[in-house]
Amino acid sequence: MSYKDKKVITIGMVSELTGLTERKIRYYEERKLVFPERTPGGTRKYSFLDVERLIDIANKMEDGMQTFEIRKMEQKQLRKKEVRDRMLRGQLNAAFNLRK
């Protein structure tokens, strides 16, 4: 994976990068919206992608959306993406089979 996906940022930096309090960031994890890794000592580690996701979450919260709605929305988009990927792969396979 790219640097964007490497979980290397502590919660203090994430707080600075997103403008969110640490309390909020931990709460969104409790609500299954972000999934940091942990050091052996238990310290949370986030990726830049997590930072982007948190900013997106913050915007949706400002719009009055609730955490469970955001979670469902993300799951829905994930499923859409999977469908798209499957179709794309199918077309690529079809094109490939025509060639041989």
Added chain:
Amino acid sequence: MSYKDKKVITIGMVSELTGLTERKIRYYEERKLVFPERTPGGTRKYSFLDVERLIDIANKMEDGMQTFEIRKMEQKQLRKKEVRDRMLRGQLNAAFNLRK
């Protein structure tokens, strides 16, 4: 700048990513080979570019190079790069002037 240049990684993670001890990482800073930023509290923050640079430094150290040699070598490469950039910019300007 890109994510690669954002100083967000603590020394513990850098140690893990590079395989270097924290002692070595701090020493290479003392010898002016890397330049982390600091939080208000004084904690060092590195970028992925710093991590790459440290891996490069580690390789050169293994080859028996000394810190001051590595520093000079990097300065030399920086100057070369500046010359290249200046030439490139000059050629672009020339091409642009021909057009108008």
Added chain:
DNA sequence: CGTGTAAGGAATTCTGACACG
């Protein structure tokens, strides 16, 4: 439900120094 806060403890990092070679 979402978030602030005080509490106590544990993990992380910092500096300056001594040691060895």
Added chain:
DNA sequence: CGTGTAAGGAATTCTGACACG
């Protein structure tokens, strides 16, 4: 010169709980 280590302190993070609404 480059690096390990023990020392003491400070900054950072963690969890569980109480509070408010």
